[in-house]
Amino acid sequence: MVDFFFYGTLCHRPLLHAVLGRAVHPEPARLPDHAVHWASEQGFPLIVARTGAVAQGVLLRGLTEAEAARLDYYEGGFGYHCQDVRVETEGGIVTARVYLPAPGMWQPGAPWSLPAWVARWGAMVTEAATEYMDGFGRVPAEQARAGYRRVLARAADRLRARAAPAPTTLRRAQAPGDLDVLSVARPWAGFFAIEEWQFRHRRFDGAMGPPIRREAFVTPDAVSVLPYDPVRDRVLVVEQFRAGPAARGDPQGWQLEAVAGMIDPGETPEQTARRECQEEAGLALGALHRVCGYYPSPGTHTEFVTSFIGVADLPDGAAGQGGLAQEHEDIRSHLLSFDALMALIETGEAATGPLLVSAFWLGRERPGLRAAATR
Structure with a gap:
């Protein structure tokens, strides 16, 4: 002893x-x-x-x-x-x-x-x-x-999930006993993790269903932020090569996106949004407007994204190249009028989820943001 x-x-x-x-x-x-x-x-x-x-x-x-x-x-x-x-x-x-x-x-x-x-x-x-x-x-x-930093990030994600509001005005309110977790294994844990879950859950008829096995891709929570200049009515989007579309077989690996990044341990989503805008585009943001928080692919991924519109000064020449060399980031930014952004969405050239979500929110709230900027 x-x-x-x-x-x-x-x-x-x-x-x-x-x-x-x-x-x-x-x-x-x-x-x-x-x-x-x-x-x-x-x-x-x-x-x-x-x-x-x-x-x-x-x-x-x-x-x-x-x-x-x-x-x-x-x-x-x-x-x-x-x-x-x-x-x-x-x-x-x-x-x-x-x-x-x-x-x-x-x-x-x-x-x-x-x-x-x-x-x-x-x-x-x-x-x-x-x-x-x-x-x-x-x-x-x-x-x-x-791998501890990623372990810490996953822990922060779980804590945020537990603390977040969970309204149940339409969906089932989960009660004790509705989910029976039989086992959880983690066969891989690196930059991302894979977890194998075996569980049963209550069916809508009230009975417990049979055991189910599912693999979850554990991806850290992230933020996206679309910089918007309400005076000039323009946005800044970033372009970079993405492995996901390439692995899917998409002949166009370079994607147009909102500025985005994973939430570091100890950060709030708002702090991440401001840090990522500085790292990827060299921008200092003014007011941040929360668009919403959402699961892009809840069937397989744990990732939860919080999207923002960030008020910014975007004069001619604000676009350029950025990213962190140590993270192998090679990022180019573009200035677009709001109408040009919506045209790219219409043609499918802009096809990343957080950018679409933010653009549609901006389309609804844009008149108010522009009016406030001219007061």
Whole structure:
């Protein structure tokens, strides 16, 4: 049996529960001559030696070697290693293991605040830990760590889905027992993930249906934003090569789209919209108008898209080339009058869902946006 001292995110009991696979009850403890800081420009802490300082944390006693291995898998993948230290408790001095960062990997920033971390990251990281720990014993820690950002993004997607309004004025209101999940497997998890679900659901006649097997393509939530200049009555669309149409056999792999991108962990859809417009088109947006949120292909894909119209200044010369080289983006933008955009939709040259949804919304709301811009 081994004892552990935690000073950072694992002081959050729900996260510790997710990593260990059971509820635990640590006790307060502290490590003299050490201080805890945020890792500079990161969302997690590190501990540093500092004479006279005291690192507050918790002590968890009596873990099995199997549980210690789970902790090693979780922390080791993030570049932390174990060391024995002597910590102070109400009952006296205890020797315990502590996870320390690899020297020089990160620099200390501001003093660490567990409540601040819990408020912004706690639920997301805890949700992600459940998926991350599914790889224990199957996926090497280094490989799991390499995919952690996507795991975190999927966790954020699940939290957004649970928190979103779910009106049921026409559709069935799902009640406990209406969905019986028999098993969920994840045979592939990389930039995207594939999940194999076996489930039963209640039929419209009230009976439970037979077991069904379905594969879901787990795609991170995304946003689209169509920049619109209400004074000049023009939009900006982007053009880039897309693998999906090419794989379908479409002879035209280059597609016209609204600016779009996946929501990064810790971002709101609005923040993503503004970031993507800067990255793809070099545009700073004014007011953002939410068009709607929707599932483009709910039969097979988890992706949920939130579309916006972004008010922008689009003078002649605003179009150009953009994208992030590290993401292999090669993007060209075009300025179009609203009527020219609708003509491209009519001919089928503009055929991407978020662009169509946003253009039709703009067609309805355009008079009001133009009137507000001239006041």
